[in-house]
Amino acid sequence: MLALTPDAPPTLLVPRLERGDAEAAVGAPALTFADWADGSDPYAVASDLLRPAGRYGISDSAWALHLLGLQAALPASSYRALTDCLPMLRAVKGPDELARLAAAGAAADRAYEEIVHMRFAGRRETEVAADLADLLRQFGHEQVDFTVVGSGPNGANPHHEAGSRVIADGDLVVLDFGGLRYGYGSDTTRTVSVGEPNAKQQEVHDVVRAAQQAGVDAVRPGVACQDIDRAARAVITEAGYGPQFLHRTGHGIGVTTHEPPYMVEGETQPLVPGMCFSVEPGVYLAGEFGVRIEDIVTVTDDGVRGLNTTDHGLRVVG
The missing domain is CATH 3.40.350.10 (Creatinase/prolidase N-terminal domain)
Structure with missing residues (x-):
């Protein structure tokens, strides 16, 4: 204490x-x-x-x-x-904190760029999750907090824990992973396709990608947190998948993975330079598949800076 x-x-x-x-x-x-x-x-x-x-x-x-x-x-x-x-004391990061968060995000990005070159088909979710954890440590994380690997219908559970399901050709796989580097958190999500995606999979991914970009584009000082959620949710609702977006659009991050501010309806706290949070809309089709794309961003004096830079496209893996 x-x-x-x-x-x-x-x-x-x-x-x-x-x-x-x-x-x-x-x-x-x-x-x-x-x-x-x-x-x-x-x-x-x-x-x-x-x-x-x-x-x-x-x-x-x-x-x-x-x-x-x-x-x-x-x-x-x-x-x-x-x-x-003390919500604002935690929510607004100083230069040293921003540097640590950026380093954590860059390390998570490197882990993603490596995992997409590994084999998915024919392996259990737990095996891919173990590879992700090893990569996070390899690239500087002192602590791995989570490695969500949701393949096929398991991807429709936003917080699915990697299990014994064998990943198959034709699956979409949600990869959500992060931990601590220099005491500050990383948290990123990408969705990959094992083999070429079908038309519906590509359509849903395109919708989520557009929604995620809309959420990021809405970030600037003075905007209410709920407006980030509204911007991302509007894209998904217009595409007809509103009921399948099951969670808030984002959460703050720092020395813990989830902390203020929260990008959710009803949160009127205005954004302030130095705030760091996720933008992570998703669509979850029960019994079929899920798609989520997540970046950590920080509010700047005149807009937004992304702390994750890997491509948002639907990567095809083997």
Whole structure:
């Protein structure tokens, strides 16, 4: 737990067995440290670092067990999710953060350019997913968070987890993958065709490609987040596939894969230079196939910059 209060230096609370590594990782006297030993109560130590009736922001990914322990030790304290109380602090990236996100995106792009030269037909989804994970690490990711490989009808599930299905000639395959490089996230999606696509597959891919471009083209400072969703969704709806676009158009990205801002109807937050988020419309035809195209973009002073640069066309793989 990192305790940040206005009347004390930043203090990192760690298990005693982790303290040496934690102090070495910081590399400078930027923090003070507190610890607890196995068999003692970490919440008693934590309560000495916090004000009894203080109000605190807490990480979105904090364990419920830890929050309940803090509440029991400090019953007069209160807590709010950092997403709610500090959304802009996380959403707007500085130059160093943008450089890290760009490096992560470039590494993911290199992984894609390699995977399309590997064999798909006759292999299980899990095998292709393992190749993608290896490529992400090869090109600099220290952590792989997900490698979605949705072939044929499995591609109609937006968050399908790679399984034992054997990829066949004629399949479309949704590839959605990412992780962390230099502590910041990558997240990109392309859809490939195993062999030449049929007319319907090409049509749906063309619609999604146009929708994704419409979403990107709508990005500029001052535009409401929901307008990015509206721009992409309008293209898909006009083509007759509106009900098959099942999710929001985008999510913010930074030290976590999903964070504010969200490109979704009802989100009126205006875009600000330095915001980074995905633009990822899709069409999902149950029992047939799915198509999704995703780039990470950042808002610039006068428009938008893409952090993924691989071709959006329907690549044919073997």
